[in-house]
Amino acid sequence: MSTATRPSAPAVPEAARATRYLRIFGTPVALLGVVAALYLYVDAQDLDRIEQRSLNAEYLVSRAVQHLSLSAVVVVLILAVAIPLGIVLTRPWARKAAGPVLTLANIGQATPTFGLIVLFAVVFMTWGVHTIAIVAFWLYGILPVLRNTMVGLEQVDRSVVESARGMGMSRARALISVELPLAVPVMLAGIRTALVVTVGTVALATFVGAGGLGDVINNGIISSRDTVLLTGSVLVAVLALFIDWLAGLVEDLFRPKGV
C-alpha cells in the first residue's frame, strides 16, 4: 500500500519505533552476548575429565539438536490437534463439549510435568522413551493453543461473521476467509506460549532417557559439577528465549493489516 492512500494517521511516535527496533535486534544480540560470556567462562576453567565429557562442542550440539527436534515434533502435534479442536469447539453444534474439553486440557497443564512424565514412564513402559516424552509434553502444551484458538475465534465480531454469511459465503468460506484471519493474532500468541513452554519442559526428557539439553543439566547434578549444570541451564534458557523471539517476528508478520 502506498503512503498516498493512507489516511493522516498519527505518525508512529519515536519512542514506539525505538522499542520495536530494540525488540527485533536487541534480543538476538543479548542472547549472543550471553552465549559468548558462557563460552569465555567455561574456556577459562580447568575442566576435569568428567566435565570434559559434557562440555565439548560435539556433545552439546547433538543434545541441542535432540532438544529442538523433540520440541518440534511436540509442537507440530500440539498444533495439529489443538487448532482443529479449537475450531470445532467454537461451532454452534459442538459448543456444549467446549467446557469438558477445556477442563481436561486444564488438568493436563495443571499436573506437574515431572510427575506426568514419570507416571507415563511407569504406566506405559512398553511405549518407548520418545513416545512417552512426546505424549507428556504434548498434553502439557496443548492448553494455550486450544484456549487461544477458541478465544480468538469467539472474539471475532458476530456482526462481521453474520454479514459474511448474509452475503452468501458458505460456513467454510466464512471460517477460512473471515473468522480465522481475524483470530490469527490471538492464536499466534497461544502458539508462541506453547513453543516456549515446550522448549522449556523438554529439558525434563532426560529423566525418561529421551535426551535433549536436559542431559547436560542432569550430568551436572549427578556429578556435582556446577560448570556443567550452569552450561546446561543457560543453554536451555537461551534456546527458549531465542524461540520466543522468532515466534514474535512471525506474529508481527502474520498479523492481518487493518486490525
Added chain:
Amino acid sequence: MPDHMIQLVELTKSYPGQSEPAVDALTLDIPEGEIVVFVGPSGCGKTTTMKLINRLIEPTSGRILLNGADVTGSDPDELRRGIGYAIQQTGLFPHRTVAENIATVPKLLKWGTERVRARVDELLTMVGLDPAEYRGRYPKQLSGGQQQRVGVARALAADPPVLLMDEPFGAIDPLTRETLQNELLRIQREIRKTIVFVTHDIDEAVKIGDRIAIFSEHGRVAQYDTPEKVLSEPADEFVADFIGAGASVKRLSLTRVADAAVATDWPTVQRGEQPRESDREFLLVLDEGRAVEWLPRRDGRGGLPVLNAVGPDHTLYDALNAMLTNNSDVVVVTDAEGTYRGTLDMPAIQDLIHADDTTSVPRRATKGEVR
C-alpha cells in the same frame, strides 16, 4: 396491482426456549422497485423478519416467495448472493480493504478481476467516496458515516434486485444520517431496487419509505400503508401512539416544493424600474431572474433582502420553517439554479395539508393565521 418482489406468507419464527414466537404468522407483500420500511419498537421482530427473508434464520413455518418462486427450499448461500445485505454494525471485514470488502459478492460469483475493479470504482463514486482515495483504506481508517457508505456499496456490488438494510443509519449523527438518507433516495431513483429498510425512527420511515409497515409485537403488522396514509389515518391507537405528536407537521416533509402549487402572481419589478401599482404591501425586486429584495409599496422605507428562499428539492416542512425563521407568511421559491419561480404562502400550505381531509373546519381567510 404492482408486481410483488417479496411475498411473506404466514411466516412464523419461534426461537427455541421462548414461549411466544418472535414473528407470528406474518403475511406481507413487498412490491418491486419500492422501499418498504419496517418500523416498530425494539424487539418486535424486524430483524428476525429480515433474516428470515435471506434465510440467515430458518422459519418455523410459513413461506417466502421471491419473484413468485418459493425460496424456502433453495440453497441459502446462492439465495443470499442475490440479496444485498447492509446492517447497522456495518459488518465490514476489518482485515480487508474497502475495495476488497465491496468485491466480496462479485468474487463469490467469480467475476473477472477487471470487471470487479471497474465495479468497485463505480460503486465508490455512487456512494460519494473518491475511489482513488478510499479503495485502499481499511475500515477502521474510515468515519462511521463513510463505513456505512461502504456497507451500502458492498450490498449493491453484484447488482442484486433486492436489498435488505437493517438500521443502516442507526448509529450515525443526525446531520450525516440526513445526508445518507438523501443519497439513498438519490441512488434509488437511479437503480429502482426492491428495498426493505428497518428503522426505529418514524421520521426516517416517513422520509425514506414508499410504504411503511408498522410492527406492533411478535412481527404483527399494525398498519401497512403509504407514509401519507399512515400519518393521516393511523389504523389504531398503537400506530397513533407510535407516530407520536406532530403528525401534521411530519406530513409536511412528505411533499416537496416542486410538487406544490406555487403562486406566480406576486407583483414583481425589475431592478431599476418604476414600481407598478399593487394591492400588496411589498413588491419583489428581481435582478437577472433572481429575487433579491422585498420593496415596501409605500415610500420612505428601505427594502428587505430575500432570505431563506426554498428550491424544488426542499419540502413543505422546510418552507414552513423558512417562514417562521423570517417571521413572514410567504417564502420565495426558486428552481434548482436559484432563478425565481414564484411564492408559497401559509394558506397554500394549509390547503395542501388538508387537501384530502374532509373533517377540517372552514378556515378564516385571514392571511397568515395558523390554527
